[in-house]
Amino acid sequence: MSHHETDFFPSVLVVSATKGHRELVTNLLAGDGYEVTQSSDASDALLRVKAQHFDLVVTGILMLRMDGLELLRAIVETDPNLPVIVVGDADPKMNPVYLKCASLLGAARTHNYPPDPESFLASAREAIGSKPIRQIHRT
Numbered sequence: 001m002s003h004h005e006t007d008f009f010p011s012v013l014v015v016s017a018t019k020g021h022r023e024l025v026t027n028l029l030a031g032d033g034y035e036v037t038q039s040s041d042a043s044d045a046l047l048r049v050k051a052q053h054f055d056l057v058v059t060g061i062l063m064l065r066m067d068g069l070e071l072l073r074a075i076v077e078t079d080p081n082l083p084v085i086v087v088g089d090a091d092p093k094m095n096p097v098y099l100k101c102a103s104l105l106g107a108a109r110t111h112n113y114p115p116d117p118e119s120f121l122a123s124a125r126e127a128i129g130s131k132p133i134r135q136i137h138r139t
Helices: 019-031 044-050 069-076 095-105 117-128
Strands: 011-015 034-040 056-060 085-090 110-112
Touching: 011 019, 011 044, 019 034, 019 085, 019 095, 019 117, 034 069, 044 056, 044 117, 056 069, 069 085, 069 110, 085 095, 095 110, 110 117
Parallel strands: 011 034, 011 056, 056 085, 085 110
Antiparallel strands: none
8 A cells, every 4th residue: 555655644553451551652653643543442542443444553561351462462463564562561581581582472573561662763763664754744
């Protein structure tokens, strides 16, 4: 799908049960020009992915009912072209295991929490296949 650069502001769904984690990731992305929607629940996020277009999903791991890895698997099955970045928000000893699983399940990229801002934004741009968003001017 081709977009004209002046009207392409990628939409990102940020999913985490922890409000502070959602806010940090949202602020990074919004500051870089992304349109961000938040969800605190993976089941809700999956319904949103099925109902509307997103260019990227960024999810944490630990959530009730459905976790971030289950969400990733469901997205890969539903829309294999929708990139997902998984941010490890679990116990530091468990994060490497969860992030390795996320990579094996098809995550575009993985990051520890809190993500390094430059590396995280570079991953988002790479996953979507775009230039730095803030360099694109609205008309």
